[in-house]
Amino acid sequence: MSSPSSPPAPSVPPLSATPRTVLGRSRERARTDRADLYAVLDAGLICHLGVVARGVPMVVPTGYGRIGDTLYLHGSTGATSLRAGGDGGEVCVTVTHLDGIVLARSAFHHSVNYRSAMVYGTPRLVTDPDEHLAGLRAITEQLAPGQWDAVRPPTRKELAATAVLALSLAEASVKIRQGPPVDDEEDYGLPIWAGVLPLRTTWGEPEPDPALTADLPVPGHIASRNITIG
Amino acid sequence: MSSPSSPPAPSVPPLSATPRTVLGRSRERARTDRADLYAVLDAGLICHLGVVARGVPMVVPTGYGRIGDTLYLHGSTGATSLRAGGDGGEVCVTVTHLDGIVLARSAFHHSVNYRSAMVYGTPRLVTDPDEHLAGLRAITEQLAPGQWDAVRPPTRKELAATAVLALSLAEASVKIRQGPPVDDEEDYGLPIWAGVLPLRTTWGEPEPDPALTADLPVPGHIASRNITIG
Numbered sequence: 001m002s003s004p005s006s007p008p009a010p011s012v013p014p015l016s017a018t019p020r021t022v023l024g025r026s027r028e029r030a031r032t033d034r035a036d037l038y039a040v041l042d043a044g045l046i047c048h049l050g051v052v053a054r055g056v057p058m059v060v061p062t063g064y065g066r067i068g069d070t071l072y073l074h075g076s077t078g079a080t081s082l083r084a085g086g087d088g089g090e091v092c093v094t095v096t097h098l099d100g101i102v103l104a105r106s107a108f109h110h111s112v113n114y115r116s117a118m119v120y121g122t123p124r125l126v127t128d129p130d131e132h133l134a135g136l137r138a139i140t141e142q143l144a145p146g147q148w149d150a151v152r153p154p155t156r157k158e159l160a161a162t163a164v165l166a167l168s169l170a171e172a173s174v175k176i177r178q179g180p181p182v183d184d185e186e187d188y189g190l191p192i193w194a195g196v197l198p199l200r201t202t203w204g205e206p207e208p209d210p211a212l213t214a215d216l217p218v219p220g221h222i223a224s225r226n227i228t229i230g
Numbered sequence: 231m232s233s234p235s236s237p238p239a240p241s242v243p244p245l246s247a248t249p250r251t252v253l254g255r256s257r258e259r260a261r262t263d264r265a266d267l268y269a270v271l272d273a274g275l276i277c278h279l280g281v282v283a284r285g286v287p288m289v290v291p292t293g294y295g296r297i298g299d300t301l302y303l304h305g306s307t308g309a310t311s312l313r314a315g316g317d318g319g320e321v322c323v324t325v326t327h328l329d330g331i332v333l334a335r336s337a338f339h340h341s342v343n344y345r346s347a348m349v350y351g352t353p354r355l356v357t358d359p360d361e362h363l364a365g366l367r368a369i370t371e372q373l374a375p376g377q378w379d380a381v382r383p384p385t386r387k388e389l390a391a392t393a394v395l396a397l398s399l400a401e402a403s404v405k406i407r408q409g410p411p412v413d414d415e416e417d418y419g420l421p422i423w424a425g426v427l428p429l430r431t432t433w434g435e436p437e438p439d440p441a442l443t444a445d446l447p448v449p450g451h452i453a454s455r456n457i458t459i460g
Contacts, residue, residue, distance in 0.1 A: 046328055048278040048280075048291075048326070050278075050289035050322075055320075056320040057280035057287050057288075057321060058280065058322050058350075059280035059287075059323070060348075061328075061344065063342070090285075090286040090287065092287045092288050093289070094278060094289040094291060096276065096278070096291040098291075100434070101374050103381075105382055106381055106388075107367075107377070107384050108384050108385075110370055110377065112275070112293070112373065114276075118288075118290075140337050144331050144427070147340065148337060150422065150423075152335055152337065152417060154336070154337050154338050155338075158336075162338070180437070180440060180441065187382060192380065192381055193446045193449050193452070194438075194442060195437050195438040195439045195442070196436070196439075197374070197433055197434070197436050197452055198434030199432075199433060199434070200431070203427055203428065204427070206333075206425055206428075207425050207428060208424075209410040209425045211410065211413075211418055211424075212423070212424060216421065218423060218425075222333065
């Protein structure tokens with residue numbers, strides 16, 4: 001998978017530099033361009049949402065979408081994680097792409113190639129109907145681009161059952177490791193194979209719902225997605 | 231990807247049923263067999279570790295390994311996430327496999343097929359040298375089975391620089407969704423394609439370190455791994 005480190009547009013502000021987004025460890029892996037943040041988020045399908053519920057951390061895999069500098073999350077209005085996140089509590093949203101296993105000459109220097117983004121903040125419960133719908137659209141389109149306009153839109157009842165949270169991307173960090181292992185100088189002469197075992201995530205063949213009532217073809221926006229992602 | 235719901239051995243105790251591991255939402259997706267927990271954890275490569283650091287949640291992607299009913303995590307002795315986790319604070323470790331995008335006839339019923347495990351508990355900082363080494367071995371072998379015995383083992387100095395945390399699997403939940411979309415009854419007649427777009431994670435060709443000093447072949451335990459995972 002390629003590194004998303006394309007040069008940022010001049011108008012894109014740099015990432016924040018608050019104490020928790022300035023990396024303590026492995027500073028060389030940190031990226032400070034907002035374009036890197038967008039690239040990691042936009043290439044993802046799900047995030048891991050961290051909230052504090054009943055005093056302890058809870059990490060929930062969930063969908064998300066991005067519009068500009070806002071990340072949207074959704075869930076049932078009754079879900080614990082959403083309630084904790086929408087209740088004025090801070091959250092951490094992490095999106096991770098695992099790109100390969102880094103096989104070093106020593107056990108100690110084994111690692112992984114990855115791209116990850118962490119976003120910190122206090123989400124806002126979306127109450128504006130237009131933003132609510134736009135957030136849901138962004139979340140659906142993140143998973144399946146082109147689907148929103150191809151399917152039945154949400155009813156008023158469905159909208160009422162779905163909470164949408166908006167999280168600013170103001171405070172975020174990006175960490176990327178790519179490339180071969182970095183071994184201790186004296187280990188390079190050892191007769192031990194070293195390198196990277198890449199991971200690839202690809203789409204399989206679309207599997208039609210057995211309950212399809214007509215012989216409908218797979219829509220182009222789904223069929224044409226059959227490429228390596230990430 | 232296949233569902234890991236093989237029947238548990240009679241001797242395997244069921245998963246816990248504490249308030250936070252009994253699912254509030256989507257109960258039909260919950261699994262209560264310990265064998266399902268093992269299957270989800272053993273098929274993973276990285277987890278998302280949730281800690282409370284400076285009062286707010288922090289979700290960090292990291293490696294892990296399992297020995298019996300203990301999960302091992304490691305990190306630099308200076309890392310914030312490890313310090314928070316080893317400091318008597320509770321953590322949540324989540325392992326997620328994304329198996330496909332569930333494309334429904336309505337936007338509302340879009341979903342994903344996945345297998346996920348959440349483990350809650352207060353980790354113990356491993357101080358016993360044998361367990362410390364066994365934990366590191368489990369973490370390395372989780373990423374790259376067969377590597378531990380093929381590479382240079384850790385030195386005393388490397389071991390001292392690496393903290394290992396042990397987390398009991400006593401309190402955990404497993405959630406699995408597989409299969410086609412579930413639409414509203416009245417939507418099945420709509421002329422809208424529905425189904426699943428599967429995701430596959432595969433290993434690429436091993437990429438030798440350009441710094442390899444001899445023409446070493448790719449070891450069998452790495453080369454033979456070139457199959458679909460998960």
